[in-house]
Amino acid sequence: MKKSVLVLGLIVLFLTSCGEKKKEEVKTEEAPKVETVKEAPVVVDNLELGKKLFAEKTCTTCHQADAKVIGPSIKDINKVYADQNADIVKFLKGEAEAIVDTDPGQVAIMKANLDGFVKDLSGDELAAIAAYMRSVK
Template sequence: MKRLFLATLMLSLAQISCSKKEEAPKEKPPVADNTSYEPDAFPTVKPANPDEPVATDDISVGKSLVEGADCLGCHKIDAKLVGPSYQDVAAKYTDADIDHLATKIIDGGKGVWGEVPMTPHAGLSKENAKKMVKYILSLKK
Protein backbone atom coordinates (compact mmCIF):
# COMPACT_ATOMS: atom_id res chain seq x y z
CA MET A 1 0.00 0.00 0.00
CA LYS A 2 2.85 2.35 0.85
CA ARG A 3 4.45 1.60 -2.52
CA LEU A 4 1.24 2.42 -4.35
CA PHE A 5 0.91 5.70 -2.44
CA LEU A 6 4.55 6.66 -3.09
CA ALA A 7 4.28 5.71 -6.77
CA THR A 8 1.14 7.85 -7.14
CA LEU A 9 2.80 10.74 -5.33
CA MET A 10 5.94 10.53 -7.48
CA LEU A 11 3.88 10.32 -10.66
CA SER A 12 1.85 13.37 -9.61
CA LEU A 13 4.98 15.36 -8.82
CA ALA A 14 6.55 14.40 -12.15
CA GLN A 15 3.43 15.45 -14.00
CA ILE A 16 3.28 18.80 -12.20
CA SER A 17 6.96 19.55 -12.73
CA CYS A 18 6.82 18.68 -16.43
CA SER A 19 3.63 20.59 -17.18
CA LYS A 20 3.77 23.91 -18.99
CA LYS A 21 4.35 26.74 -16.59
CA GLU A 22 2.05 29.74 -16.96
CA GLU A 23 3.44 33.22 -17.08
CA ALA A 24 2.67 35.46 -14.16
CA PRO A 25 -0.40 37.52 -14.97
CA LYS A 26 0.38 40.97 -16.23
CA GLU A 27 -0.53 43.81 -13.95
CA LYS A 28 -3.83 45.38 -14.91
CA PRO A 29 -3.93 49.13 -15.42
CA PRO A 30 -5.56 51.02 -12.55
CA VAL A 31 -9.29 51.51 -12.80
CA ALA A 32 -10.54 55.09 -12.80
CA ASP A 33 -12.03 56.12 -9.48
CA ASN A 34 -15.15 58.13 -10.19
CA THR A 35 -15.59 59.25 -6.61
CA SER A 36 -12.90 61.91 -6.72
CA TYR A 37 -11.72 64.28 -9.37
CA GLU A 38 -8.40 65.68 -10.33
CA PRO A 39 -8.45 69.33 -11.38
CA ASP A 40 -7.25 68.36 -14.86
CA ALA A 41 -10.05 65.78 -15.27
CA PHE A 42 -12.24 68.52 -16.74
CA PRO A 43 -9.91 70.60 -18.89
CA THR A 44 -11.01 73.97 -20.13
CA VAL A 45 -11.26 74.08 -23.91
CA LYS A 46 -8.57 76.38 -25.27
CA PRO A 47 -8.07 77.53 -28.84
CA ALA A 48 -5.12 76.24 -30.84
CA ASN A 49 -4.16 79.84 -31.47
CA PRO A 50 -4.45 81.93 -28.25
CA ASP A 51 -5.36 85.02 -30.31
CA GLU A 52 -8.49 83.33 -31.71
CA PRO A 53 -11.70 82.89 -29.67
CA VAL A 54 -12.88 79.40 -28.75
CA ALA A 55 -15.19 78.13 -31.49
CA THR A 56 -17.00 75.64 -29.24
CA ASP A 57 -20.09 76.87 -27.42
CA ASP A 58 -20.75 76.24 -23.71
CA ILE A 59 -23.55 73.74 -24.37
CA SER A 60 -21.46 71.34 -26.46
CA VAL A 61 -18.55 71.65 -24.01
CA GLY A 62 -21.00 71.02 -21.16
CA LYS A 63 -22.30 67.92 -22.91
CA SER A 64 -18.74 66.61 -23.29
CA LEU A 65 -18.05 67.28 -19.62
CA VAL A 66 -21.22 65.46 -18.54
CA GLU A 67 -20.39 62.48 -20.76
CA GLY A 68 -16.82 62.38 -19.45
CA ALA A 69 -17.78 62.49 -15.78
CA ASP A 70 -19.70 60.01 -13.64
CA CYS A 71 -23.01 61.89 -14.11
CA LEU A 72 -24.60 59.29 -16.39
CA GLY A 73 -24.24 56.67 -13.68
CA CYS A 74 -27.07 58.38 -11.76
CA HIS A 75 -28.86 60.55 -14.34
CA LYS A 76 -30.44 59.92 -17.72
CA ILE A 77 -31.64 62.54 -20.17
CA ASP A 78 -35.29 61.52 -20.25
CA ALA A 79 -35.91 59.13 -17.33
CA LYS A 80 -35.26 59.00 -13.60
CA LEU A 81 -32.41 56.69 -12.63
CA VAL A 82 -30.88 57.24 -9.18
CA GLY A 83 -31.29 60.99 -9.55
CA PRO A 84 -33.75 63.01 -11.61
CA SER A 85 -33.67 63.06 -15.38
CA TYR A 86 -31.96 66.04 -16.96
CA GLN A 87 -35.25 67.00 -18.60
CA ASP A 88 -36.93 67.12 -15.16
CA VAL A 89 -34.11 69.34 -13.85
CA ALA A 90 -34.43 71.60 -16.91
CA ALA A 91 -38.19 71.87 -16.38
CA LYS A 92 -37.73 72.93 -12.75
CA TYR A 93 -34.93 75.48 -13.16
CA THR A 94 -34.13 78.47 -15.38
CA ASP A 95 -30.99 80.29 -16.51
CA ALA A 96 -31.24 82.36 -13.32
CA ASP A 97 -30.33 79.18 -11.37
CA ILE A 98 -27.08 78.41 -13.21
CA ASP A 99 -24.82 79.55 -10.34
CA HIS A 100 -26.91 77.68 -7.76
CA LEU A 101 -26.91 74.44 -9.77
CA ALA A 102 -23.18 74.69 -10.54
CA THR A 103 -22.54 74.96 -6.79
CA LYS A 104 -24.76 71.90 -6.19
CA ILE A 105 -22.71 69.90 -8.71
CA ILE A 106 -19.47 70.86 -6.99
CA ASP A 107 -20.67 70.55 -3.36
CA GLY A 108 -23.21 67.74 -3.79
CA GLY A 109 -26.45 67.75 -1.86
CA LYS A 110 -29.69 65.97 -1.06
CA GLY A 111 -33.30 66.63 -0.25
CA VAL A 112 -34.54 68.45 -3.36
CA TRP A 113 -35.15 65.28 -5.41
CA GLY A 114 -35.29 62.74 -2.55
CA GLU A 115 -33.05 61.42 0.18
CA VAL A 116 -30.34 59.87 -2.03
CA PRO A 117 -27.42 62.33 -1.91
CA MET A 118 -25.64 63.57 -5.01
CA THR A 119 -21.91 62.96 -4.85
CA PRO A 120 -19.81 66.13 -4.61
CA HIS A 121 -17.43 66.91 -7.47
CA ALA A 122 -14.92 69.08 -5.61
CA GLY A 123 -12.26 68.97 -8.34
CA LEU A 124 -14.60 70.49 -10.91
CA SER A 125 -14.14 74.19 -11.66
CA LYS A 126 -17.11 76.52 -11.28
CA GLU A 127 -16.70 77.51 -14.95
CA ASN A 128 -17.01 73.91 -16.15
CA ALA A 129 -19.88 73.19 -13.75
CA LYS A 130 -21.76 76.16 -15.27
CA LYS A 131 -21.18 74.72 -18.76
CA MET A 132 -22.62 71.41 -17.58
CA VAL A 133 -25.67 73.21 -16.18
CA LYS A 134 -26.17 75.12 -19.45
CA TYR A 135 -26.18 71.81 -21.31
CA ILE A 136 -28.68 70.28 -18.87
CA LEU A 137 -30.97 73.32 -19.10
CA SER A 138 -30.81 73.12 -22.90
CA LEU A 139 -32.65 69.79 -22.67
CA LYS A 140 -35.89 71.50 -21.60
CA LYS A 141 -38.83 69.92 -23.45
Protein backbone atom coordinates in the same frame (compact mmCIF):
# COMPACT_ATOMS: atom_id res chain seq x y z
CA MET B 1 5.43 138.79 -46.18
CA LYS B 2 4.25 138.70 -42.57
CA LYS B 3 0.75 137.87 -43.66
CA SER B 4 1.79 134.84 -45.71
CA VAL B 5 3.80 133.43 -42.77
CA LEU B 6 0.74 133.76 -40.60
CA VAL B 7 -1.44 132.03 -43.17
CA LEU B 8 1.10 129.23 -43.57
CA GLY B 9 1.19 128.87 -39.78
CA LEU B 10 -2.56 128.55 -39.66
CA ILE B 11 -2.58 125.92 -42.41
CA VAL B 12 0.04 123.84 -40.59
CA LEU B 13 -1.93 124.12 -37.35
CA PHE B 14 -5.12 123.07 -39.13
CA LEU B 15 -3.50 120.06 -40.79
CA THR B 16 -1.82 118.75 -37.64
CA SER B 17 -4.95 119.07 -35.52
CA CYS B 18 -6.90 117.15 -38.16
CA GLY B 19 -4.34 114.37 -38.16
CA GLU B 20 -4.65 113.93 -34.42
CA LYS B 21 -8.40 113.71 -34.55
CA LYS B 22 -8.27 110.91 -37.11
CA LYS B 23 -6.00 108.82 -34.90
CA GLU B 24 -8.40 109.12 -31.97
CA GLU B 25 -11.35 108.08 -34.07
CA VAL B 26 -9.63 104.90 -35.21
CA LYS B 27 -8.83 103.95 -31.62
CA THR B 28 -12.40 104.22 -30.34
CA GLU B 29 -13.73 102.30 -33.33
CA GLU B 30 -11.52 99.28 -32.75
CA ALA B 31 -12.33 98.59 -29.08
CA PRO B 32 -15.89 97.13 -29.28
CA LYS B 33 -15.08 94.93 -32.27
CA VAL B 34 -12.60 92.84 -30.26
CA GLU B 35 -15.22 92.14 -27.57
CA THR B 36 -17.92 90.87 -29.92
CA VAL B 37 -15.48 88.51 -31.62
CA LYS B 38 -14.44 87.11 -28.23
CA GLU B 39 -17.93 86.44 -26.88
CA ALA B 40 -19.73 84.74 -29.75
CA PRO B 41 -18.00 81.33 -29.95
CA VAL B 42 -17.85 80.80 -26.16
CA VAL B 43 -21.54 79.83 -25.91
CA VAL B 44 -21.20 77.03 -28.44
CA ASP B 45 -17.94 75.78 -26.90
CA ASN B 46 -19.58 75.73 -23.47
CA LEU B 47 -22.35 73.39 -24.59
CA GLU B 48 -19.89 71.09 -26.34
CA LEU B 49 -17.60 71.05 -23.31
CA GLY B 50 -20.55 70.54 -20.95
CA LYS B 51 -21.88 67.63 -22.98
CA LYS B 52 -18.45 66.02 -23.05
CA LEU B 53 -17.92 66.45 -19.31
CA PHE B 54 -21.44 65.19 -18.50
CA ALA B 55 -20.58 61.91 -20.26
CA GLU B 56 -16.92 61.66 -19.16
CA LYS B 57 -17.64 62.45 -15.51
CA THR B 58 -20.22 59.62 -15.41
CA CYS B 59 -23.19 61.95 -14.84
CA THR B 60 -24.95 60.05 -17.65
CA THR B 61 -24.82 56.84 -15.60
CA CYS B 62 -27.39 58.27 -13.19
CA HIS B 63 -28.98 61.08 -15.20
CA GLN B 64 -30.73 60.40 -18.52
CA ALA B 65 -32.47 63.13 -20.50
CA ASP B 66 -36.01 61.77 -20.02
CA ALA B 67 -36.08 58.81 -17.65
CA LYS B 68 -35.22 58.45 -13.99
CA VAL B 69 -32.36 55.92 -13.69
CA ILE B 70 -30.74 56.34 -10.29
CA GLY B 71 -30.98 60.09 -10.14
CA PRO B 72 -33.76 62.29 -11.52
CA SER B 73 -33.87 62.89 -15.29
CA ILE B 74 -32.21 66.04 -16.64
CA LYS B 75 -35.63 67.34 -17.67
CA ASP B 76 -37.01 66.85 -14.16
CA ILE B 77 -34.00 68.66 -12.72
CA ASN B 78 -34.43 71.52 -15.23
CA LYS B 79 -38.11 71.86 -14.38
CA VAL B 80 -37.52 72.21 -10.63
CA TYR B 81 -34.56 74.55 -11.10
CA ALA B 82 -36.52 76.75 -13.52
CA ASP B 83 -39.60 76.81 -11.23
CA GLN B 84 -37.54 77.81 -8.20
CA ASN B 85 -35.15 80.02 -10.15
CA ALA B 86 -32.27 78.04 -8.61
CA ASP B 87 -28.64 77.71 -9.70
CA ILE B 88 -27.27 74.27 -10.67
CA VAL B 89 -23.66 75.49 -10.32
CA LYS B 90 -24.30 76.46 -6.69
CA PHE B 91 -25.62 72.97 -5.95
CA LEU B 92 -22.62 71.34 -7.68
CA LYS B 93 -20.25 73.51 -5.63
CA GLY B 94 -21.96 72.26 -2.47
CA GLU B 95 -23.27 75.75 -1.69
CA ALA B 96 -26.98 74.91 -2.00
CA GLU B 97 -29.21 72.10 -0.67
CA ALA B 98 -30.86 69.49 -2.92
CA ILE B 99 -34.28 70.62 -4.13
CA VAL B 100 -35.21 67.99 -6.74
CA ASP B 101 -35.12 64.77 -4.71
CA THR B 102 -34.80 65.42 -0.98
CA ASP B 103 -34.92 61.77 0.10
CA PRO B 104 -31.85 61.46 2.40
CA GLY B 105 -30.67 58.23 0.75
CA GLN B 106 -30.83 59.82 -2.69
CA VAL B 107 -29.18 63.03 -1.52
CA ALA B 108 -26.32 60.95 -0.03
CA ILE B 109 -25.68 59.26 -3.39
CA MET B 110 -25.36 62.60 -5.16
CA LYS B 111 -23.41 64.11 -2.26
CA ALA B 112 -20.82 61.33 -2.64
CA ASN B 113 -20.20 62.56 -6.21
CA LEU B 114 -19.93 66.19 -5.12
CA ASP B 115 -17.41 65.33 -2.38
CA GLY B 116 -15.64 62.75 -4.54
CA PHE B 117 -14.80 64.27 -7.90
CA VAL B 118 -17.13 67.19 -8.66
CA LYS B 119 -15.16 69.37 -6.21
CA ASP B 120 -12.10 69.00 -8.48
CA LEU B 121 -13.88 70.56 -11.47
CA SER B 122 -13.24 74.25 -12.19
CA GLY B 123 -15.93 76.91 -12.06
CA ASP B 124 -15.85 77.11 -15.87
CA GLU B 125 -16.35 73.36 -16.19
CA LEU B 126 -19.30 73.40 -13.76
CA ALA B 127 -20.84 76.33 -15.66
CA ALA B 128 -20.45 74.36 -18.91
CA ILE B 129 -22.13 71.29 -17.37
CA ALA B 130 -25.02 73.43 -16.07
CA ALA B 131 -25.38 75.12 -19.49
CA TYR B 132 -25.51 71.72 -21.18
CA MET B 133 -28.11 70.40 -18.71
CA ARG B 134 -30.32 73.47 -19.28
CA SER B 135 -30.03 72.95 -23.06
CA VAL B 136 -31.68 69.50 -22.78
CA LYS B 137 -35.29 70.14 -23.75
